[in-house]
Amino acid sequence: MLALMCLAAAAQTPQPPEIAARxxxxxxxxxxxxxxxxxxxxxxxxxxxxxxxxxxxVFDALRSKKIDLQQRLPVSERAWKMPGSRMFIDPKMKVPVEDLIKGMIVQSGNDATVALAEAVGGSVERFVELMNEQAKALGMKSTGYRNPEGLTAPGHTTTARDLSILATRLLQDFPDYVGYYALKKYRYEGTPTANDTNRNMLLFRDPTVDGLKTGHTEAAGYCLIATARRDFPNVGGRRLVSIVLGASSENARANESQKLLNWGYTAFEAVKLFDANQAVVSPEVWKGAQNVVKLGRPQAVVVAVPAGTASRLQTQVVRPDPLVAPFAKGQAVGTLKVSAGGQPVLDVPLVALEAVEQAGVLGRAWDALRLWIK
Incomplete structure (x- = not known):
């Protein structure tokens, strides 16, 4: 994920609604x-x-084929006796991985979560180590995990910023699996029928909402990470993620999340500046097998600006000069600076869209002479 930051001046930035949450x-x-x-x-x-x-x-283990969706996993005593929300599996069962995933997501089952953690990590303790290693790898600098399910424990903390990193990477890295978060109902055969409804109320209220997860303990209050995708003619699908932590009730976390999403879609407009793999600039290259290097992004370059200010957008490319080969595909080479009305909005790193190899000995010597003269 690009480390982009919204830098719009306070006078120009729309003021968010009052949100009743910590x-x-x-x-x-x-x-x-x-x-x-x-x-x-x-x-x-x-x-x-x-x-x-x-x-x-778990999704990473599926991708690496360490486990598969149809694989039946045992239910340990530890998983069976987990307190809190459960999908109500027991040691007499062997439950497919896919059902455990649905139980963890839709029913927020602590028992399903522990069963998956034991399968992927070998033990809950080792799985928690993997969780903390992954958090560090994703750049979640203020997160510490003590268990896989979320029950209160000393040192088991995170931040809204870190949760936004995790939610975004989950959506980006595992598009084949995040559809589970849109499931409204699920129940494993032989378990109570009253325990089958997703606690994310927005799935039932807003057809554009397709995830992600609720949370609640006495200490945490009522929490919700909600994501919605709405279509717009200029950029296609535009996805927002709202994170509400420490609301007073299930209804309050849903209402405040909906308020945030609706505000985000109306107060800001998305403007696509460049398509994926489109060259933003093609500057001259010295000592290269090619004369130019195409700089852009493998993803579309989209900027969110206050509604009605799109016409004031300006762009500037900042890069080293001269550019001397070689350049690897994907190598960061410059920065696209986006401003609106003279105020900085964001910086977008630009990368080489194609590799540029070094020229031969004669080509390098000729360009060295030209650079000296220049």
């Missing part, structure tokens, strides 16, 4: 911009939002 954050994943937030670096208990990291590691 902390909140609204992230535009299409533009890779922070649209609003409060207390985003304050440590909080993540409750069952912890299960997003558990899912990240």
């Amino acid at each position: 902390s909140y954050l609204l992230w535009d994943t299409t533009a890779n911009q922070l649209l609003a937030g409060r207390e985003i670096d304050t440590p909080v208990e993540p409750a069952s939002l912890t299960k997003l990291m558990t899912a990240y590691l």
Whole structure:
């Protein structure tokens, strides 16, 4: 994920609505911009939002074929006796991985979560080590995990900023699996029928919402990471992620999340500046097998700006000069600086869209002479 930061001047930035929660954050994943937030670096208990990291590691194990969806896993005594929310599996069962994933996501089952953690990590303790290693790898600098399910434990904390990193990477890295978060109902055969409804109320209220996860403990309050994708003619699908932490009730976390999402879509407009793999600039290259290097992004370059200000956008490319080969494909070479009305909005790193090899001995010698003369 690009480390982009919204730098719009306060006078130009739309003021977010009042959000009744301890902390909140609204992230535009299409533009890779922070649209609003409060207390985003304050440590909080993540409750069952912890299960997003558990899912990240489970999805990674599926991708690497360490486990597969139809594989039946045993239910340990430890998993069976887990307190809190459960999918109500027991040691007499062997449950397919896919059902355990659904139980962890839809029913927020602590028993399903532990069964998956034991399968992927070999033990819960080793799995927690993997969770913390992955958090560090993703850049979640203020997160510490003590368990895979989210029950209150000393040192088991995160921040809204870190949760936005995790949610965004989960969506980007595992598009084949995140569809589970849109499931409204699920129940494993032989378990109670009253325990089959996703606690994310926005799945039932807003057809554009397709995830992600709820959480609640006495210490954490009511939490929700919600994501929605709405179509717009200029950029296609635009995805936002809202994070509401420490609300007073299930209904309150849903209402405040909906308020944030609706505000984000109306207060800001998305503008696509360049298509994926489109050259932003093609500057001259010295001592290269090619004369130019195409600089751009493998993803579309999209910026979110206050509604009605798109016509004021300006761009500037900052890069080293001269550019001397070789350049590897994907190598960072310059920066696209985007401003609106003279105020900086964001910086986008530009990379070489194609490799540029060194020229031969004669070509390098000729360019060395030209550079000396220049």
